[in-house]
Amino acid sequence: MNNTPNKHFFKVKIGYKPHEYIIADELEVEKAYFVFLFDGKTIINGRPLKGSQILDILPHYGKHLGFNDDYVFGSDPDDRNHAEREGVLKHYQGVQGLIQKRVTYLVENNQQQMLGKGVDIPQLSAPAGKPIEGLAALTEKMSYGKK
Numbered sequence: 001m002n003n004t005p006n007k008h009f010f011k012v013k014i015g016y017k018p019h020e021y022i023i024a025d026e027l028e029v030e031k032a033y034f035v036f037l038f039d040g041k042t043i044i045n046g047r048p049l050k051g052s053q054i055l056d057i058l059p060h061y062g063k064h065l066g067f068n069d070d071y072v073f074g075s076d077p078d079d080r081n082h083a084e085r086e087g088v089l090k091h092y093q094g095v096q097g098l099i100q101k102r103v104t105y106l107v108e109n110n111q112q113q114m115l116g117k118g119v120d121i122p123q124l125s126a127p128a129g130k131p132i133e134g135l136a137a138l139t140e141k142m143s144y145g146k147k
Helices: 028-038 061-065 079-086 088-108 134-141
Strands: 009-013 021-025 041-044 047-050 056-059
Touching: 009 028, 021 028, 028 041, 028 047, 028 056, 028 088, 056 088, 061 079, 061 088, 079 088
Parallel strands: none
Antiparallel strands: 009 021, 009 056, 041 047
16 A cells, blocks of 8 residues: 555665665655756755765655565565556656656756756646646646545
């Protein structure tokens, strides 16, 4: 069961060991993508971070499914199957894609100061072609029936 239906969490990998990451929500991960691409500096979840420290940015499937933070998602061969059955893998592809579009749009329009603030970007559209009203609206539309 999803214990955080209105939030999406990501692992900002800063090391090669399983627990070397910073947890970022969908707003903070915008800043992480930006500093990763442009080798900047930011603060994610209270921790200072340089873009050069980021190895990868991954969905935190385990947190979304209600596993505790210390659990290494994928340590059980059925973890991925469980996430697939729940629709989490496909769901996060959409969320991650939108976040990347948001970062690209804000950078291209010289609005980097708006990263991580959850501002509405009406120019981006949901897959059905209807305008979205920021990430919060997308999160609600993509919640695939869970409340």
